[in-house]
Amino acid sequence: MSPTRTSDVLVVGGGIIGLVTAWRAAQRGLATAVVDPEPGGGAAQVAAGMLAAVTELHYGEETLLGLNVASARRYPDFAAELTEFTGQGLGYRGCGTLAVALDADDRAHLRELHALQQRSGLESQWLSGRECRRLEPMLAPGVRGGLRVDGDHQIDPRRLAAALVTACERAGVTVHRAWAERLVVAGDRATGVLTADGGELGAGQVVLAAGSLSGRLAGVPRDVLPPVRPVKGQVVRLTMPERPGPFLSRTVRAVVRGSHVYLVPRENGELVIGATSEEMGWDTTVTAGGVYELLRDAHELVPGITELPLTETRAGLRPGSPDNAPLLGPTALEGLLLATGHYRNGVLLTPVTGDAMADVLTTGELPEVARPFTPRRFGAAVLTEQPV
Ligand code: GLY
Numbered sequence: 001m002s003p004t005r006t007s008d009v010l011v012v013g014g015g016i017i018g019l020v021t022a023w024r025a026a027q028r029g030l031a032t033a034v035v036d037p038e039p040g041g042g043a044a045q046v047a048a049g050m051l052a053a054v055t056e057l058h059y060g061e062e063t064l065l066g067l068n069v070a071s072a073r074r075y076p077d078f079a080a081e082l083t084e085f086t087g088q089g090l091g092y093r094g095c096g097t098l099a100v101a102l103d104a105d106d107r108a109h110l111r112e113l114h115a116l117q118q119r120s121g122l123e124s125q126w127l128s129g130r131e132c133r134r135l136e137p138m139l140a141p142g143v144r145g146g147l148r149v150d151g152d153h154q155i156d157p158r159r160l161a162a163a164l165v166t167a168c169e170r171a172g173v174t175v176h177r178a179w180a181e182r183l184v185v186a187g188d189r190a191t192g193v194l195t196a197d198g199g200e201l202g203a204g205q206v207v208l209a210a211g212s213l214s215g216r217l218a219g220v221p222r223d224v225l226p227p228v229r230p231v232k233g234q235v236v237r238l239t240m241p242e243r244p245g246p247f248l249s250r251t252v253r254a255v256v257r258g259s260h261v262y263l264v265p266r267e268n269g270e271l272v273i274g275a276t277s278e279e280m281g282w283d284t285t286v287t288a289g290g291v292y293e294l295l296r297d298a299h300e301l302v303p304g305i306t307e308l309p310l311t312e313t314r315a316g317l318r319p320g321s322p323d324n325a326p327l328l329g330p331t332a333l334e335g336l337l338l339a340t341g342h343y344r345n346g347v348l349l350t351p352v353t354g355d356a357m358a359d360v361l362t363t364g365e366l367p368e369v370a371r372p373f374t375p376r377r378f379g380a381a382v383l384t385e386q387p388v
Contacts, residue, residue, distance in 0.1 A: 005033070005174070005176075005199070005201055005202065006192070006201075006202035006203060006204075007030075007031045007032055007033040007174065007201075007202075007203050007204075008025075008030040008031045008032065008203065008204045008205065008361075009022070009025045009030050009031070009032045009033070009203060009204065009205050009206075009207060009361055010032075010033050010034075010035060010192060010193065010201055010202075010203030010205075010206050010207070011025075011032065011033070011034045011035070011207045011209050011339075012035055012036075012180045012193060012206060012207065012208050012209060012210050012217065013034075013035075013036055013042070013180075013208070013209040013210035013211060013213070013214070013340075014034045014035070014036030014038070014039030014040060014041070014042075014165075014175065015036075015040075015041065015042030015043060015044055015161070015209070015210075015211050015346075016042070016044045016157065016160055016161050016164055016346060016347065016350050017209045017211070017339050017340065017342060017346060017349075017350065017353055018034055018036065018207070018209035018210070018339070019034065019039065019040070019161070019164035019165060019167070019168055020164055020350050020351070020353060020354035020357075021207055021209055021339050021353065021354055021357040021358070021361075022034045022168050022173045023164060023167045023168050023171055023173065023354065024354035024355060024357065024358035025357065025358050025361050025362075026168070026171035026172055026173045027171055027358070028358050028361070028362045030361060030362065032168075032171075032172075032173045032174070033173065033174040033175070033176060033201065033203065034168060034173055034174070034175050034176065035176040035178055035179075035180045035193060035195060035201060036175075036176075036177070036178075036180075037177055037178060037179050038177070039165050039168075039175055039177070040161040040162055040164065040165040041161070042161075042211050042316075043211055043212070043316045043317060043318060043319070043346060044157035044158065044160060044161040044346070044347065045157070045158060045161070045314070045316065046233065046235050046314045046315065046316030047157040047233075047235075047274075047316065047346065047347050048154075048157075048235060048262060048264045048272040048274045048275065049091070049154050049155045049156055049157040049160070049264065049272075049347050050097070050152065050154055050251055050253075050262060050264055050347070050348075051072055051075055051152060051153045051154060051155060051347065051348045052097060052149075052152045052251070052253075052348065053065065053068035053069050053071070053072040053122075053151075053152065053348060054097075054117055054122045054123070054124055054149045054151055054152050055097045055099045055113075055124075055147070055149050055152050055253060056068075056344065056345070057113065057116060057117060057120065057122070058324075059116065061324060061325070062120065063325065063372050064323075064324065064325045064345075065120060066369065066372075067325070067326075067349065067352060067369060067370065067372075067373065068345060068348055068349065069122075070352050070369045071348055071349045071350070071351050071352035071353075072151065072152075072153075072348060074351040074352060074355070075092070075153065075155070075348075075351055076092075076094075078350075078351035078354075079092040079155065082160075082163050082164070082167055083163070085167055085170065086163045086166040086167050086170065087166075088159065088162060088163040088166060089159060090155050090156060090159045090160050090163055091154075091155055091156030091159050091266055091267060091268070092153065092154075092155045092156075093153060093154050093155070093266075093267060094150075094153045095153065095154060095249060095250045095251065095265075096148065096149060096150040096151070096152060096153070096250045096251070097148075097149045097152035097250055097251040097252075097253060098127075098132060098135060098136060098146050098147070098148055098149075098250055098251070098252050098253075099113070099146055099147045099149065099252075099253050099254060100132055100139065100143045100144075100145070100146035100147075100252060100253070100254050100301065101143070101144045101145050101146060101254065102140070102142055102143060102144065102254060102256060102300055102301070103142075103144065104144070106144070106254060106255055106256075107144045107145050109255060110145065110146065110147055111126075113147065114126055114147055117147075122149075122151075123149070123150070123151055124147045124148065124149045125147065125148045125149075126145065126146075126147060126148075127145060127146050127147070127148050128145055129142075129143045129144050129145050129146075131146075132145065132146040132148075135148070135249075135250070136248055136249065136250065136252060136302075138247060138248060138302050138303075138304050139252065139301065139302060140300060140301055140302065140303055142300075143301070152251065154251055154264055154266075155347060156266060156268075157347050160347065160350065176195065176199075176201060178195040178196060178197050178199065179195060179196035179197075180193040180194075180195055180196075180201075180210075180217060181193070181194050181195060181196045181217075181218060182194040182217070182218040182219040183206065183208075183217055183218070183219035183220050183336070184200065184202075184219065185219060185221070185333070188333075188334055189333065189334035189335040189336075190205075190206045190333055190334070190335035190336035191203070191206075191335060192206065193206065193217075194219075203335075204335070205335055205336075205337060205361055206335060206336050206337070207337045207338070207339055207357065207361070208220070208226065208336065208337070208338050208339070208340060209338075209339040209340055210340065211228075211317070211319045211340060211342075211346075212228060212229070212230035212231075212317040212318065212319040212320075214226045214228045214319060214338070214340035214341070215227065215228045215229070220333075220336070221333055223332060224331040224332050224333045224336060224375070226321075226327050226338050226340050226341060226375065227321060227322055227341075227378055228319045228320065228321055228327070228340055228341045229279075229319075229320045230280075230281060230282055230317035230318070230319070230320070231277060231278070231279060231317065231318040231319075231320040231343065232276065232277075232278040232279075232280045232283060232284065232315055232316070232317055232318075233274060233275035233276055233277060233278075233315065233316055233317075233318055234274070234275060234276040234278075234286055234287070234290035234291065234294065234313070234314070234315045235272060235273065235274040235275050235294075235313070235314055235315070235316070236272075236273045236274075236291055236294055236295065236310060236312065236313050236314075237270055237271065237272050237273070237310075237311050237312035237313075237314075238270075238271040238273065238305060238308040238309060238310055238311060239269055239270060239271070239308060239309045239311050240265060240269050240270070240271050240308060241307075241308070242269065246265065247265060247271070247304070247308075248263060248265040248271070248302065249265070250265070251263065251264045251265070252301060252302065254297075254301055256297040256300055256301070257297070259276070259277075259293065259297060260275070260277070261273065261274075261294060261297040261298055261301065262274055262275070263298055263301065263302060263305070270311070271305070271308065273294050273295070273298045273305070274294065275294070276290045276293065276294065276315075277318075278290075282317070283315075284315040284316065284317065285315065286313045286314065286315050290315070291313055318342075318343050318344060318346070319340055319341050319342055319343060319346070320341070320343045321340075321341030321343060322378065323377075324343045324344070325341065325343070325372075325373055326339070326340065326341045326342045326343070326345075326349060326353065326373050327339075327340055327341040327373060327374075327375040327378075328353065328356055328357065328360075328366060328370050328373040328374065328375070329356070329357075329360045329366045329370065329373070329374050329375065330360065330364075330374075330375075330376075331375050331376070332376065337357070337360065337361070338375045339353055339357050352369065352370070355367070356369070356370035
């Protein structure tokens with residue numbers, strides 16, 4: 001059977017990573033298509049949208065830091081370009097982040113993080129508990145100190161996803177609202193996909209950008225199947241009161257009893273509190289325990305949240321990879337590329353991913369900043385059974 005519709009590039013997955021890849025590829029003159037039953041959906045519908053290259057720095061992830069910082073630097077121009085092209089706001093706020101400590105252990109942990117940030121050339125400022133409360137009066141009296149990071153901003157991922165759908169449409173990307181069921185491999189190369197509604201979409205290059213589902217596309221040879229697994233995150237949304245002065249004026253976060261909790265105040269009055277991190281396979285149930293823990297920990301940081309209306313609870317799946325970093329670029333199968341495995345950093349890494357994928361799709365080469373993230377860094381050895 002010959003494919004019914006063909007393009008230069010077919011992106012499997014219409015979340016923010018797939019959409020930005022398609023948009024940037026179309027801007028470079030490639031005939032581009034996206035296949036997804038619900039473009040603009042996926043983890044971005046749940047994510048808080050912190051652009052936290054500095055406050056989410058972890059030991060052992062210094063290589064990833066380079067990519068995160070490169071993407072954070074691109075964000076202001078990226079957001080301005082996307083807004084100008086689509087006429088849609090993204091809720092981008094350069095409001096900064098305050099990471100606080102509630103007890104002596106947290107404080108020691110935050111001091112270590114501060115030292116690591118300084119060694120890595122990142123800007124952050126140590127504040128006493130009193131200085132933290134002066135910045136954010138709603139903080140609990142028990143806050144023992146914190147790190148002020150003015151460079152860690154935020155965006156509204158739902159608005160980002162909606163704008164990227166519009167950008168793709170305006171740039172001439174063809175959007176197929178269907179499930180990609182199977183990769184088509186002819187000879188030694190990927191040539192398209194079969195869809196669940198019985199169609200075949202042909203393409204010169206196929207980009208697998210299906211988030212946590214990327215390891216599940218049938219027909220992908222085992223040695224190039226991305227080692228991506230779902231990592232569940234539960235999030236709650238509250239509404240902040242309108243009053244003189246903001247309830248919170250920046251993102252506030254902490255590690256409470258070993259769990260990360262963050263409160264992200266949006267311009268529109270929404271307060272996003274996240275997130276659990278659970279290895280539960282494909283489960284997206286919102287649980288009483290998950291919501292309880294988030295509210296309990298957030299309440300320790302900002303006691304006043306208990307007065308606010310609770311407007312939404314939701315769970316999403318992060319695409320986790322073995323080293324917590326994304327897989328970008330060509331695989332060992334000719335014609336098949338990956339843009340997946342962004343784990344906790346999908347929103348932050350959207351601009352740099354779009355640019356890197358457009359480069360590799362047009363030149364065959366990843367730009368320097370993205371080279372460490374080639375899927376080829378994982379041999380077949382890490383490929384275990386994918387969770388179901
Ligand atoms: N980057 C925040 C999260 O994954 O929860």
